[in-house]
Amino acid sequence: MTQTADQPAFQPGDRVVLPPYGLGTVQGTCHRPMDGETQAYYQVEFANTSSRAFVPVAAPDGTGMRAALTARDMPALLASLKTSTLNLPRQWAARHRRVTEILASGDPFELAVLTCELRRWNVQRGLPDLDRQALRRAIRLLEQEVRGLDDQAAEHVQLILTTAWNEAPQVTAPAAS
Structure with missing residues (x-):
């Protein structure tokens, strides 16, 4: 998926893989403070668990997050x-x-x-x-x-x-x- 300044690479509902957690679903984006600045993050939730991850929208591949297989x-x-x-x-x-x-x-x-x-x-x-x-x-x-x-x-x-x-x-x- 290609990311532009206006369009995030992942949309709510997209199936993604985040090693080492496995398959998750993008629930949306949120803003969280980091080092005195507000950053945008994907909120990824994992089925059958209460786990969630926050992945920087600016660099999801830096965390290893990728689109799931189709x-x-x-x-x-x-x-x-x-x-x-x-x-x-x-x-x-x-x-x-x-x-x-x-x-x-x-x-x-x-x-x-x-x-x-x-x-x-x-x-x-x-x-x-x-x-x-x-x-x-x-x-x-x-x-x-x-x-x-x-x-x-x-x-x-x-x-x-x-x-x-x-x-x-x-x-x-x-x-x-």
Whole structure:
């Protein structure tokens, strides 16, 4: 969305994502004092909580706030969930650092790539607890954005996320002697 001096980038009712809080809705703008001056802020509220955030109208991208995904984004998101690969470090500390960066960014396409890779690891050999928690966090963040979109591709994304949430590692039976 393009912002002009007269027109804020976001309007009341717009779905937005504010990392690390997730999906919210712009309720409007308000003015609040800051450093002796009155500044304009978006008031963002988050469903099913009493949480709200105030984001500067002059620089919403400085906080990471962005427009939520739309139905037009679903084909690309679906492709990322199905076929992406991510070269995650095998060493836990380095992997944890990279996974934490992706989760904190809130970028849905990075989250989809992470979900795809961790899902593959989970099916192949199972995930350690912290990696499983990361997979579930990525799934929850993606589900928030996709929920409420009335689109066939969005429904397919939801199905993949639900399947990934419930998958267990494949267990191979020992060979008989």
